[in-house]
Amino acid sequence: MNTATPVLSMRGIGKSFTGVRALDDVSLDCQAGEVHAICGENGAGKSTLMKVLGGVYRPDEGEILLGGRPVAFRHPAEARRAGISIIHQELSLLPERSVADNIFLGLEPTRGGLLDRAAMQGGARKLLERVGTRVHPDALVKSLSIAEQQLVEIAKALALDAQIIVMDEPTAALDERDAGRLLELVATLRREGAAILYISHRMAELKAIADRITVLKDGKLVATRPAAALTPAMIVRLMVGRDLADFFPPPGDPTKLGPAVLSAQGAGNAVLAEIALELRAGEIVGVAGLEGSGKGALGRALFGDEPFTRGRMTIDGRDGLIASPRTAIAAGIGFLSDDRKKEGIAPQQSLRDNVLMTLRAFAQRLLPPGSGAMARAAADRQLTEVDVRAAGFAQEIRELSGGNQQKVVIGRWLARDPKVLIFLEPTRGIDVAAKAAIYQLMRHVAERGRAILMISSDLPEIIGVSDRILVMHEGRIAGELKRGASEEDVMHLALGTGQAEAAA
Amino acid sequence: MKTQIGLTALLAALSTGAIAQNFNDPAEFERQKALLTVAAQGPDGKPWEQNLGGEKVDTAKYKKPGPYKLCFSNAGVNNPWRVVGFTNMQAEVDANKADIASFTHADAEGKDDKQISDINAFVNSGQCDALIVSPNTTAALTPAVEAAAKKLPVVVFDRGVDSKAPVTFINPIGGYGFGIQGASFIAQKIPAGGSVLALRILPGVDVLENRWAAAERIFKEKGIKVVGAEFTNGDNAKTKAIVEDYLNRFGKIDGVWMDAGATAVAALEAFEDAGKPYPVINGEDQQDFLQKWKKNKLTAIAPTYPTYQWRTPVIAAIRILKGEPVVGPTWKLPQPAITAENLDKFVNDKMPPLHYALCGCEQMTNYPARWGGK
């Protein structure tokens, strides 16, 4: 191991929030030119640790050394000034501002007291090129896709010529192609001598770029090992504390498929065209595609959020295009958004109120909120079924980890038990154990005779969970693959370079 | 350093509390007290054309052929008094159709700034032969009125301006007179050692401040105990709540002095609801008060600030443009009080509750419908 003074060293960091120990005696360091990966389940303390490093929180105990000198940050500005750049997990971009404004936020070049727009433009262009996107520096961020926004976020981190770069799940919103490009960028940064702390749930990535891996669990450090000495199974065991034997559930039984519950012919709208698909009771159908391929739009169109404007749809034997989410739900469709914070949870309401939201949306307005199927016991049963871990079910949902929040939102749909469930990125930003639990849950639901459309950017999950796979390209369904298809098969279709296979 | 002086000045101002302002002008008090006893000159039964002894202004230089284009910059119609007054004025305009070609008005909505702009716009428009102004505040409107007076004849009424530039300034005796009439009556009627509650609308309005200054002076002179002076914002509910609290606190209130009559009935109701005898009270010439007075045989008086003064400026403007001399530069109108003796003459239950009895409008066309009566 390198014996030079590490660029960054955190020693004995401890942090509590009103009695809850979020970090306990955590120490780690990072050398120049090293990628140090940090793993752990959600709630293990990774993000808190990074926020301590970034000056968002002040540690209760311990110290941070930069190049051997102790520092104490009282504000993110001080951490940045010290050369620490952080790509936070939640996007922190300004939707109404231009890409260049966002990239140089807080670092705006000035000339004679006024902003140097030309320098911002040029600088932004270079940085965007570096992260491999063709986004225009003057484009408003709100007009970008989530993946593009993620890349802008990374460009923003690079604008600060930092010696320490922290990336908190930078590839969570990216598809394989963009993720691959990002990994190359990380490799380049490492070559240039940056110290990189890298948080991710994707085992393949860790394997590909990490020099060392630190695993956190329950706010404590479990182990720091050279990446070469760890296999994905070992990492998972360290994180979870046990083996995850059956990460992906067994496939469905093709002989037990029920009738078609949802179908579309020739459907389309501003982004989608000639959509034809059929979902049968009992199956999980994966939808893959690059960012911008329209796979998210497909889910939203079927659910009536950004409805189809032409074509035909049949749900459970009845014809008709869906015009709004409410009509979709009434017709028997459920929908899990890819943006849990903005579109999933009502943060200040209790777990029970969140899990009952859809049932209540269709109940008589003047009924007691806990009548019939909405009884507290029923809510608690539902929350227990999806295995939510919380101090109590009266707790506000905002206090929970992302994985647990996601389980509550899924529970909301299971309580309604619709014929068709559309899951958009069901495991985005969720830790390994919760992921496995969600896959199991999906399979159970399918076995009960429900159809699930799982739209995801995570190829292993598409391949591991789906009974068949639809691949989208430029707003159309480019082809269909059977279970057992390889990542290459999917990518060919997604990139439009492969032969479209005959639809089933 | 200089800022420090300024801040210190502000702090000093704040810590010394109310700063003496010229609302209590003993000379003006005496002048108005004297005017109360002056006999009016002018046509009988037409108090809006009468005056309390003023000089005449020669207006020959304004003479021009009719009919005339009149413009009116109004401070606002933000209370019932101004609503009745403005109705009077419009009726007066209609009554003089032959002499008036057009009557344009701009409502300043109680904003000095807007009224200044309104006056400037009138002057620039070239559409006005004469300008009538009812200023929102005296000081603020002075420059605009002065500037206007250089271009065309200006008649000011109700509130004045600090200037001799207008051809004439029309108003009744004024706030001190009102205060004197009400307070003297109450002082005379309440039992010895009795207590008086003063109810005021809001601070800072010159007419209202003058009324209170006069009343306070009278009460002090007569040794009357004023248990409180409260602001009601002209709100019935607040008035009632305040009076209830005072009745709770003191058990008995003998007199209620009001600087304006709009909430007089609410104040009386508080006595009813508490099961206490009615106080000696002064209201104003609003119908609801007069009717209650008559019905419950109150010991009361109603000093007035007559709304018939809104008729006078139109009459004056026409005379000025005809070159006839008018009373000026100040034209004082009579300001009678309604007493038990002449109450019946003014009570009219066909009129709306806040109709002002001294509108001088009974003989005008469309009375009473135009004023909301039945």
Next chain:
Amino acid sequence: MSAVASHTVPSAALRFARGINVGLAVFLALYGTIAVLQPGYFEVEGFLNFLRRAAPLIILACGQLFVIAGGGFDLSMGSLVTLTVLGGSMLAGGNPENTWWTIGVLYLIGLGVGLVNGLVVTLLKVPSIIATLGMLLSLNGAALMWSGGAPRGYLPENFRALGRLVYRDVPVTGIMPLSVLILIGFVGIAAWLLHATVFGRQVLAVGDNPRAAELAGVPVGATRVLVFVISALSAVTAGILLGGFAGVSTAVGQGLELQAIAACVIGGAQLLGGRASVTGAVAGALSLFALFTLLNLMGLPQPLRETVQGLILIAAVASSAWRMRRA
């Protein structure tokens, strides 16, 4: 003392502190002070009289609470109160036979105003603070236009009774103002709607995260419209009580909307939605009214009362913000 104990004690204390409603605490303190100054307030009769006068504000606060819980504001309440009082006098024209249909018409007007507010916000996407500000201007103008700028008639005695009548010789309490009975009924309905119905949960969900509520199937638009309707109907109710209590005037509703919002906030409601309680709003309205009464009793110069009011408002909200952060 063990380390564990020292760790849990402050958090328990904080939990306890968080459990108390600021509004309630402020009210009790203020009312206690009033009663010390004026012992009559300690008696049942004194309290009922206090309630009678506070009733309109409490009702307004309860109505406003629904809008706030749903994430909006209703600035048009005060001018709707004015319209109710002026309109009531215009319609009834002092004739007791007209009272009941007049009240019916007034509620219909309220319904219309609430619907327009709600539809402007949900369909035209105008932020409620602007939509109801526009409504405030328009309603005020409409009320004055209708009556010609000044009250045009009286409210009949049986209409007035709703806000003015006090039943005497009532067992237990001695007296019982009719308006207090109306108040109790109204607050009961409000509490039931917000806390004991599916609708109440929908309001909170919509206020907390409208997008999530929409995707969960909650009829967001309808819920939004309904809260504005509730707010408008409560303004009509308050207007009827105020008109009954004090008679007709044109300034009757002025500034009530801000007082209602302040009451909700003192009672712990969160502006922009998601957190609200009727008990809190009632307590907030009571403390605000107790504050007015106390300042009155203390004989503080009128203007300084505004100053004290401002200080209390900031202090109450700052303290709940502080407790939110600690909790």
Next chain:
Amino acid sequence: MSAGADIATARPARDVPVAPLLFAGSLALYIATALATGQHAYLTGEGFVGLTQRMVALGIVALGQTLTILVGSIDLSVANLISVSAVLASFIMKGEPAMIVPAVLAVLALSAAVGLVNGLIIARLDVNPLIATLGVGLILQGLLSASFSNFAGSVPAAFQAFAYGRIGPLPWSVLLLFVLAFAIWLMLTRTRFGAHLYATGGNRDGARLAGLRTERVMIGAHVLCSLMAGLTGLYLASRLRAGAPWVGRDGVYDLESIAVVVIGGTLLAGGRGGVWGTLAGVFLFATLDAVFNMTGIDAFPKQVLRGAIVILAVAVYAVRSKGHVA
């Protein structure tokens, strides 16, 4: 959500150009009314000067309000601060030309202090800005009314030049309004503080994570807004020759300034908008005043119309926005 990646590479179309549309619409309304009612004097240079003069008071305070709304806050205390400033100015001047400078400095210092207090309460104590500034406004008004009940002091003739003086055909005060608007536009679009203001309003947490001192930005916006209110107070003192404790409240500058800012296309939630829209909104209000005068519409129907226009003006572009507003 998933618009094609290629679409974004093109330079995107901007949002509705609220400012020019609003300005043109108002102007058209003004000219049409003047022609229709035959009041051609309104169309002369002097007529237009009168029109712009109507913009000054509301315009200056609305410029300040634009900043607080952009930063994601709001200021309900401006009306009261205007009163305080007007009174303080004329009280200190007491008609003495020598006291003009001290008075102006005192007013600006006091305004900055009020802005600082507003900002601190909002940023540090985490009090909702509506409540915080409502409270501060009440405190100010109470202290003011307790000390003064009428016009206090007076301003010397030299100071009246601020409101009445002209440079060529153009009043100083109108010129000042446009100079201020330009300066604030420059600040918003061409300085770091401006960029940070938009950032703080657009996403406060995000801005903080990016290392911005969002509290300072918030406080700065409030200080500037209060300074604008102080200037408005000075202008009114100059125009009215003295300050009275009701000038701000009677002018309804708090709600009207918010209304014109929102009509001008600034997002109530912060993060988007600018000064020219606000100025166009102020122009609309001035036009309405003039148009109502020309047509002689009575005060009460005027109020009804004005309310409806406020709603419609915002609705015209808000109606196309996606998502929910509250």
